[in-house]
Amino acid sequence: MKKMNRSTFVKYSLVGAMAVILVFPALVFSQPKEIPIGSIHAVTGVISDIGISMRRGNQLAVDDINARGGIKSMGGAKLKLLLADYEAKEEVARSEAERLIKEGAVCLVGPFLSGPAMTIATLCEQRSIPFVIDVAAADDITQKGFKHTFRTFAISTNFANNMLIYLTQIMKEKNVSRIRGVVTNTGDLFGRVQGATFLKFVKEKNFPIDVLAHIEYPLGIQDLSAEVSKIKTLKPDVLFPITRSGDAKLMVTELYKQRVPLMGILGPGSPGLYEPEFIRDMKALSEH
Amino acid sequence: MDNVPWVNPKGKMYAEVNARFSKLYPGKYIDTNSGYAYLGVMVIADALERAKSTNSADLVAALRKTYLRQDLMVGGA
Numbered sequence A: 001m002k003k004m005n006r007s008t009f010v011k012y013s014l015v016g017a018m019a020v021i022l023v024f025p026a027l028v029f030s031q032p033k034e035i036p037i038g039s040i041h042a043v044t045g046v047i048s049d050i051g052i053s054m055r056r057g058n059q060l061a062v063d064d065i066n067a068r069g070g071i072k073s074m075g076g077a078k079l080k081l082l083l084a085d086y087e088a089k090e091e092v093a094r095s096e097a098e099r100l101i102k103e104g105a106v107c108l109v110g111p112f113l114s115g116p117a118m119t120i121a122t123l124c125e126q127r128s129i130p131f132v133i134d135v136a137a138a139d140d141i142t143q144k145g146f147k148h149t150f151r152t153f154a155i156s157t158n159f160a161n162n163m164l165i166y167l168t169q170i171m172k173e174k175n176v177s178r179i180r181g182v183v184t185n186t187g188d189l190f191g192r193v194q195g196a197t198f199l200k201f202v203k204e205k206n207f208p209i210d211v212l213a214h215i216e217y218p219l220g221i222q223d224l225s226a227e228v229s230k231i232k233t234l235k236p237d238v239l240f241p242i243t244r245s246g247d248a249k250l251m252v253t254e255l256y257k258q259r260v261p262l263m264g265i266l267g268p269g270s271p272g273l274y275e276p277e278f279i280r281d282m283k284a285l286s287e288h
Numbered sequence B: 001m002d003n004v005p006w007v008n009p010k011g012k013m014y015a016e017v018n019a020r021f022s023k024l025y026p027g028k029y030i031d032t033n034s035g036y037a038y039l040g041v042m043v044i045a046d047a048l049e050r051a052k053s054t055n056s057a058d059l060v061a062a063l064r065k066t067y068l069r070q071d072l073m074v075g076g077a
Helices: A006-023 A048-067 A090-102 A114-127 A156-173 A189-204 A225-234 A245-257 A276-287 B012-024 B032-051 B056-064
Strands: A034-041 A078-085 A107-110 A131-133 A149-151 A179-186 A209-217 A238-242
Touching: A034 A048, A034 A090, A034 B032, A048 A078, A048 A107, A048 B012, A048 B032, A078 A090, A078 B032, A090 A107, A090 A114, A107 A114, A107 B032, A114 A131, A114 A149, A114 A189, A131 B032, A156 A189, A179 A189, A179 A225, A189 A209, A189 A238, A209 A225, A225 A245, A238 A245, A245 A276, B012 B032, B032 B056
Parallel strands: A034 A078, A034 A107, A107 A131, A131 A149, A179 A209, A179 A238
Antiparallel strands: none
């Protein structure tokens, strides 16, 4: 048998390698890479219904993009969603975002709550990771000069401003010149910012609302009977609540139980009153 | 009554995405939360497409130039 010298061996190996490449080009050249994107939502905790719904929104979009051939300019690279749960807590949001970045997420998307969004935005700025906020709305997050944070949603100022525009129209149509109102909000970042922004606009624009009280309670509260009985004694025309899914249901149920006579409940940018879960659980009360 | 940005009920994209979402999750529909969550990923995908890279600086530059036409939700993304 002829002994194979080094150069012959190299030659045959190269031919072999070429053959593999020719036969299985897909394996070598166009193996689409996966692009990991970190999706961070509160799928457990006090706003879990909202967190689950948002994670599903992220996932459906990823599936749709992959079904349409992925990212075409990058050889059809597929998106891969890395999942994280921040449990509606700021400290968990930071550690979970950190984990997603360590696992290779090139970009983060989420969350609903503004406090956790702020901690994630701060972290992303330090780590140079792009962050697209899908809902969290407190003005501050995108006004701190962060270079890596973007948002698809409106901000608190819009909500407060639009509320007063709509209210002007309603008051004109109904011939109401002054409103006695009570403002309530949850005590997390968005609740506080949204409540304060609304009150600031009312004051600055000298809007004809007499604010009888501004009531704040913690996110995740289990009983609103004391707050609602206080509202009842103040006899407001309109309640301006800034709620979340759990306390929105408590609030409406309690207002009904205690028979609080109101002209209306007008949420100036209030989550909790429109989600499928609210309408399912509250049935007729959601239409009041 | 509430005041929040909402889905575009007349949008083709809304009708199509919502039909599949409701089928996947009976009793649910695309609301402001799931809708903007869907859009968030679309914004990232669009930026990746234009950036042709997963490099942070390239992706940030592409995100800054985002102009996504869509009729799923109201308002520009």
